[in-house]
Amino acid sequence: MKTIRWGIIGCGDVTEKKSGPGLYKADRSRLVAVMRRNAAAAKDYAERHGVPRWYDDAQALIEDKEVDVVYVATPPSTHLKYALATAKAGKPCLVEKPMAMNAEEGEQMVNAFKEKDLSLWVAFYRRALPRYHKLRYFLNNGTIGKLTSIEFVNYSTLAKDEESREWRYNPIIAGAGKSFDLGSHGFDILDYLVGPICEIVGYSINSGNTYDAEDVTVTCFRFENNVLGTATFNFNSGRNDDYLTFTGTLGKIEIQVYGDNDIKIVLGNGEQKFVSAPFPKHVCQPLQEAIIAELHGKGKCESTGDSALRTQRVLDACVSNFYQ
Numbered sequence: 281m282k283t284i285r286w287g288i289i290g291c292g293d294v295t296e297k298k299s300g301p302g303l304y305k306a307d308r309s310r311l312v313a314v315m316r317r318n319a320a321a322a323k324d325y326a327e328r329h330g331v332p333r334w335y336d337d338a339q340a341l342i343e344d345k346e347v348d349v350v351y352v353a354t355p356p357s358t359h360l361k362y363a364l365a366t367a368k369a370g371k372p373c374l375v376e377k378p379m380a381m382n383a384e385e386g387e388q389m390v391n392a393f394k395e396k397d398l399s400l401w402v403a404f405y406r407r408a409l410p411r412y413h414k415l416r417y418f419l420n421n422g423t424i425g426k427l428t429s430i431e432f433v434n435y436s437t438l439a440k441d442e443e444s445r446e447w448r449y450n451p452i453i454a455g456a457g458k459s460f461d462l463g464s465h466g467f468d469i470l471d472y473l474v475g476p477i478c479e480i481v482g483y484s485i486n487s488g489n490t491y492d493a494e495d496v497t498v499t500c501f502r503f504e505n506n507v508l509g510t511a512t513f514n515f516n517s518g519r520n521d522d523y524l525t526f527t528g529t530l531g532k533i534e535i536q537v538y539g540d541n542d543i544k545i546v547l548g549n550g551e552q553k554f555v556s557a558p559f560p561k562h563v564c565q566p567l568q569e570a571i572i573a574e575l576h577g578k579g580k581c582e583s584t585g586d587s588a589l590r591t592q593r594v595l596d597a598c599v600s601n602f603y604q
Contacts, residue, residue, distance in 0.1 A: 284572050287313040287347035289338045289362050290354035291325040294376065299353065299403065300329060302565030309572050315341040338362055342369050349575070352376060353403075356460070357453045360385040363400070367392040372399040374571060378464040378595060379588040381455035386592040390585040401571055401581050402588035404468040406537075408566035408581075411557035415543060416473050418533055423545060425530030430474065430509035432466050432524050434537070435517040438488040438495065449491040456599045457493025459484070459513040463598065466511065466524065466537045468591040470503075472582065476590055478504045482598035488516040494602045501594070511598075 286303045288295055291314040303311040311331050316322035319336035326334035335341045342350055342365050350366040351374045352359055359380050366373040373393070379402045380386040393400040406412050419427060439449055439458075447453040448461040471477070480501035484494035497513040526533040531547035542554040560566065570581040 282308070282576070284309050284575055285312045285346055285348045286310065286351055287315070287341045287344060287349070288351045288353055289315045289341060290352065290358075290376075291316050291322060292353065295325075295353050297562060299351070299405075299562070299564035299568070300325075302562040302568045303351070304330065305562065306565055306569050306572055308576070309568070312346050313341050313344050339365060342366055342371070347371070349374065349571070351403075355447045355453045356381050356455045360389060363389045364392050367396050367398055367400075370396060370398065372401075372575070374401045374403060374568075375588075376403050377468070377588065377591075378402075378455065378460050379585070379592055383589065383593045383596050386585070386589040390589055393585060399571075399574065399581075400585035401567075402583050402585065403564060403567065404465065404472075404583040404588060404591070405564045405567040406465060406469045407472045407583045408570050409557075409559065409563065410566075411535075411540060411543070411559065412469055412473065414555060414557050415533065415535060418543070418545065419473060419526060423531070424526065424528030424533055424547070427474065427507050427526060427528045429527045430470065430507060430524065431527075432470070432509065432511040432537070434462055434466070434513045434515075434522040436515050436520045437518065438490060438516040440490045444491040449493050451493045451603070454493070456595070456603065457491070457495060458515050459494060459497045459598060460595050462538065463497070463511070463513055464591055464595055467594045468583070468588065469537065470509070470524075471587060471590055474503050474505065474507055476504050477501045477509075477594050480594055480597045482600065484599045484602035486602075494599055497598050499598050513598075 313333040315335040322334040349372050352362045353376050482499035484497040488495050495515045499511045501509050522538050534544040540559040545553040573579040574581045
């Protein structure tokens with residue numbers, strides 16, 4: 281069976297452990313080329329990870345005849361550009377999350393790949409993790425009865441000085457603030473676990489004034505199956521915490537989105553159960569393996585351009601009042 285050969289555009293921090301190694305550790309998969317605008321950094325990454333070729337020009341990597349699939353691992357401001365170039369070259373593409381700066385760009389990306397009959401995936405890797413497969417099972421088998429509401433919360437302290445100058449706090453590069461970078465994971469996994477969100481209202485403010493983007497966002501939303509939810513992203517708080525709480529007619533389930541603590545099930549009679557579900561060493565590898573299987577005609581990766589576009593529309597609605 282053919283080995284899938286990958287090329288990475290943007291071999292930065294996210295590719296060091298989370299996503300890069302999985303491309304050469306997965307079966308029938310090789311990482312054959314990497315690109316970074318800083319040629320020395322690209323060369324260094326290639327040497328450390330055993331990658332045969334490196335580039336400082338993205339188009340050169342895209343046109344490399346030995347690259348079968350392009351993984352765009354840059355910040356959102358360049359996702360559209362590199363994705364469209366990959367589609368034009370006739371190659372499938374995996375794009376980092378969030379998929380784009382906004383839903384309009386996401387639509388362009390989805391349409392470009394559909395027109396070429398090519399696959400577009402987005403790196404919402406939680407969809408492929410056993411941790412969330414277990415959670416989906418608990419929600420679907422009636423463990424907590426009928427699901428009625430969801431609470432999604434993410435707190436962190438205010439970014440200042442050097443941290444506040446990172447790209448994820450710059451709307452020109454990130455599309456919005458940290459709510460896009462982190463909130464996208466939570467909303468995407470809710471889409472996977474519960475279904476599409478059909479209505480959402482969000483409000484965002486900048487309360488700390490250490491960067492231009494929003495730092496507090498509060499939303500309420502309704503799923504197509506009539507489950508209701510709320511989300512709070514407070515990045516100017518006195519603590520670091522995150523959790524998802526699923527409440528049903530017989531109890532509740534609590535889980536971290538960004539950490540991998542035990543899944544906690546609490547029933548109405550007071551009974552509690554803890555289920556271990558740690559992250560794998562390279563958290564993107566299960567998603568990458570699903571893509572490889574799909575390319576071999578075996579199965580389907582569930583993190584697609586279409587599913588990511590739904591998440592992007594939700595993100596846009598969360599901060600629309602702030603960026604009017």
